Amino acid sequence: MWQRGIRMAVLGAVLVILAGCGSKTVETAEKAPGEEAAWTVAAPIRIDGVRTADGGRSLVVDAEVPDGARDCVRGLRGEVDTVEHGTVYVRVTFETPSLDRESGCTGTQRVAATVKLGEPLSSRRVMVNSLDVYTPAGATAPALRRCGENGCDPTPPRCTSSSYRQAVNDTDIPKHTSWEERGCDDTWLVLDLSTRMGPVCGDTGDGCSSSHVSQRWFYRAETSGWKPVATNGNAGCMGIHKVLPELPTRLCASLPRLDRD
Numbered sequence: 001m002w003q004r005g006i007r008m009a010v011l012g013a014v015l016v017i018l019a020g021c022g023s024k025t026v027e028t029a030e031k032a033p034g035e036e037a038a039w040t041v042a043a044p045i046r047i048d049g050v051r052t053a054d055g056g057r058s059l060v061v062d063a064e065v066p067d068g069a070r071d072c073v074r075g076l077r078g079e080v081d082t083v084e085h086g087t088v089y090v091r092v093t094f095e096t097p098s099l100d101r102e103s104g105c106t107g108t109q110r111v112a113a114t115v116k117l118g119e120p121l122s123s124r125r126v127m128v129n130s131l132d133v134y135t136p137a138g139a140t141a142p143a144l145r146r147c148g149e150n151g152c153d154p155t156p157p158r159c160t161s162s163s164y165r166q167a168v169n170d171t172d173i174p175k176h177t178s179w180e181e182r183g184c185d186d187t188w189l190v191l192d193l194s195t196r197m198g199p200v201c202g203d204t205g206d207g208c209s210s211s212h213v214s215q216r217w218f219y220r221a222e223t224s225g226w227k228p229v230a231t232n233g234n235a236g237c238m239g240i241h242k243v244l245p246e247l248p249t250r251l252c253a254s255l256p257r258l259d260r261d
Contacts, residue, residue: 090129167226
């Protein structure tokens with residue numbers, strides 16, 4: 001089986017040369033005056049998304065690759081490495097002279113690589129270049145959903161601590177944010193999120209000061225977990241009902257005004 005440990009190609013840095021069933025790393029080499037930059041085989045800088053095509057018999061992988069004033073990519077190729085344990089392992093490669101900065105390939109562009117499958121994808125997952133994993137579960141076809149830090153099978157939305165943690169992880173807020181539940185049912189969740197800001201303080205009395213930035217988030221239950229849909233720090237229901245009129249009154253009637261320290 002082709003080695004799965006293919007590394008990301010970084011502009012102006014070390015690239016991976018794919019040779020046979022192994023790989024080796026080469027450093028930037030100087031070239032003689034007038035000599036053209038060498039083309040090397042590399043992996044995309046980043047995978048932007050995966051979707052199905054041809055009734056599920058093909059995959060289209062959107063990838064970020066080098067770009068510049070001259071040709072920077074040729075031989076874009078997507079193919080199946082192997083299929084096992086419910087996962088289709090895919091590799092996407094191309095040739096590029098971007099190892100040499102004088103090639104001018106210091107920008108990026110988005111390309112689409114088509115991968116032919118032997119049979120429809122169905123419910124199987126897709127791993128691209130042994131890094132990014134995508135799943136059709138909880139996705140809107142033809143797009144596949146990228147698996148995040150909660151894995152490919154998020155905990156169903158529940159009024160539990162583990163489910164709240166997953167909701168916080170999926171919210172665009174700083175890490176190490178704490179939460180306080182303000183209301184929850186089978187469809188809606190209200191959390192007050194607090195993030196400590198300022199210098200890192202040690203023992204009490206060391207003279208440092210810190211503050212908290214607080215937000216109140218409202219979540220709706222979906223198959224993939226709690227989805228953040230609105231934020232509002234007003235007391236009661238008046239403010240949030242302007243944004244989410246369908247939110248049950250019992251979940252917002254007693255909400256206090258959110259203080260910001």
